[in-house]
Amino acid sequence: MSASLSNLLDDLRAKARAVGAVHGARVDALDETSGAREALSAVARAGLAAWCVPEAWGGAHAAGLCAPTSVSVRALCALRQELAWHSPMLDVMLVMQGLGSHAIALGGPEGLKREILPAVARGELVGAFALTEPDAGSSLAEVALRATRRGDSWVLDGAKTFISNCGIADAICVLARTSGEPGEPGGTTMFHVPGSARGLEARRFEVVSPHPIGEYRFHELVVPDAHRLGDVGAGTELALAVLARFRTSVAAAANGFARRALFESCGRLRARRQFGKPLASFQALRFDIAEMDVRLRAAELLVDEAARLVDEGGDAVAAVARAKYYSTESASWICDRAVQHFGGLGVKKGEVVEHLWRDVRALRIYEGTSEVQKLVLAKQILG
Ligand SMILES: Cc1cc2nc3c(=O)[nH]c(=O)nc-3n(C[C@H](O)[C@H](O)[C@H](O)COP(=O)(O)OP(=O)(O)OC[C@H]3O[C@@H](n4cnc5c(N)ncnc54)[C@H](O)[C@@H]3O)c2cc1C
Numbered sequence: 064m065s066a067s068l069s070n071l072l073d074d075l076r077a078k079a080r081a082v083g084a085v086h087g088a089r090v091d092a093l094d095e096t097s098g099a100r101e102a103l104s105a106v107a108r109a110g111l112a113a114w115c116v117p118e119a120w121g122g123a124h125a126a127g128l129c130a131p132t133s134v135s136v137r138a139l140c141a142l143r144q145e146l147a148w149h150s151p152m153l154d155v156m157l158v159m160q161g162l163g164s165h166a167i168a169l170g171g172p173e174g175l176k177r178e179i180l181p182a183v184a185r186g187e188l189v190g191a192f193a194l195t196e197p198d199a200g201s202s203l204a205e206v207a208l209r210a211t212r213r214g215d216s217w218v219l220d221g222a223k224t225f226i227s228n229c230g231i232a233d234a235i236c237v238l239a240r241t242s243g244e245p246g247e248p249g250g251t252t253m254f255h256v257p258g259s260a261r262g263l264e265a266r267r268f269e270v271v272s273p274h275p276i277g278e279y280r281f282h283e284l285v286v287p288d289a290h291r292l293g294d295v296g297a298g299t300e301l302a303l304a305v306l307a308r309f310r311t312s313v314a315a316a317a318n319g320f321a322r323r324a325l326f327e328s329c330g331r332l333r334a335r336r337q338f339g340k341p342l343a344s345f346q347a348l349r350f351d352i353a354e355m356d357v358r359l360r361a362a363e364l365l366v367d368e369a370a371r372l373v374d375e376g377g378d379a380v381a382a383v384a385r386a387k388y389y390s391t392e393s394a395s396w397i398c399d400r401a402v403q404h405f406g407g408l409g410v411k412k413g414e415v416v417e418h419l420w421r422d423v424r425a426l427r428i429y430e431g432t433s434e435v436q437k438l439v440l441a442k443q444i445l446g
Pocket residue numbers: 192193194195199200201202224225226227228270274276425428429430431432433434435438
């Protein structure tokens with residue numbers, strides 16, 4: 064990588080660190096709606112949300128990193144690793160601006176791109192990406208939310224669940240079934256649905272870490288054909304293309320949680336004395352720190368490789384699956400070791416390592432579980 068690109072990424076890391084240091088603890092302590100809004104406002108004011116939108120439609124100038132119609136995964140990874148170090152809410156509110164709008168960038172009509180994307184880049188509109196349903200998780204072939212053609216419009220009926228930004232999103236990219244039956248591959252199409260649409264009902268629920276999330280019910284919700292994203296029947300391909308661009312950044316966020324956990328462990332092992340000595344002098348714990356460091360560095364190198372391949376348009380399928388699988392699994396292990404190093408304090412509510420242990424858990428599940436990443440990788444290796 065050239066010196067100027069490397070400087071650009073270092074500059075992004077420094078900006079994210081500054082936002083995290085000022086706003087991280089505060090937004091995580093607020094209720095989820097206020098925390099989410101404040102987090103988005105903080106990342107948008109610092110110009111970071113612009114990195115979630117292609118330059119061609121109001122996003123950041125990413126020359127040298129990726130095409131102007133795309134979003135740089137290297138930039139996203141640099142931002143997410145630093146934000147996650149400080150706050151799961153800052154991290155999720157940043158990335159959702161990209162994940163929740165990229166289907167419009169890839170498949171929306173030009174007018175819709177110009178209407179929605181610059182406002183997403185400025186943090187004025189909140190995005191969401193709605194694939195999962197009560198009976199459709201790892202397998203998108205099961206999608207049952209039905210979109211039925213009626214003249215120049217479509218009528219949507221069904222439910223989506225586990226949708227990040229549920230209830231606060233202004234622009235929702237929804238995967239719906241336009242032909243065939245659930246369980247049959249294909250036959251799906253994506254649509255843009257405004258958060259204020261008539262017939263849309265939002266019900267929030269809580270997960271283990273600060274994260275605005277819930278389920279949407281669609282009751283005879285009318286969407287004009289002008290809000291269709293991509294071709295009829297090409298919804299699953301479009302959804303997978305969005306995931307292919309954003310999945311590596313989940314790995315980077317996991318590494319941010321893990322790097323913080325390693326930092327906290329080192330501090331605790333140096334400071335805490337038992338049996339007349341600092342914990343850091345016991346070989347068993349020193350070996351732990353060495354292993355945490357090696358796993359984290361390996362995960363970061365896998366993220367670097369995958370992010371560069373995606374940005375450069377190379378064949379990144381295996382690299383992305385490796386990075387997502389290994390980083391999220393090893394980060395969970397690293398955060399768990401950090402809890403162990405803190406002893407009883409490690410599970411006391413409010414301790415940093417206690418929340419890191421919870422914050423990292425969902426990353427092994429969303430945007431393709433660890434098992435799904437292994438299926439993808441094995442297919443690349445074995446055919
Ligand atoms: C915090 C959070 C945020 C989320 N945000 C969003 C969002 O914004 N938008 C959205 O659409 N979804 C979102 N999701 C949903 C997420 O993408 C799904 O939870 C995920 O795809 C897994 O689907 P599932 O929960 O239905 O699990 P299932 O698909 O039911 O899987 C259950 C278990 O079985 C395993 N499994 C499934 N199939 C296989 C197989 N063939 N071989 C081996 N193992 C298998 C899985 O790996 C998993 O361990 C979010 C989830 C969480 C937790």
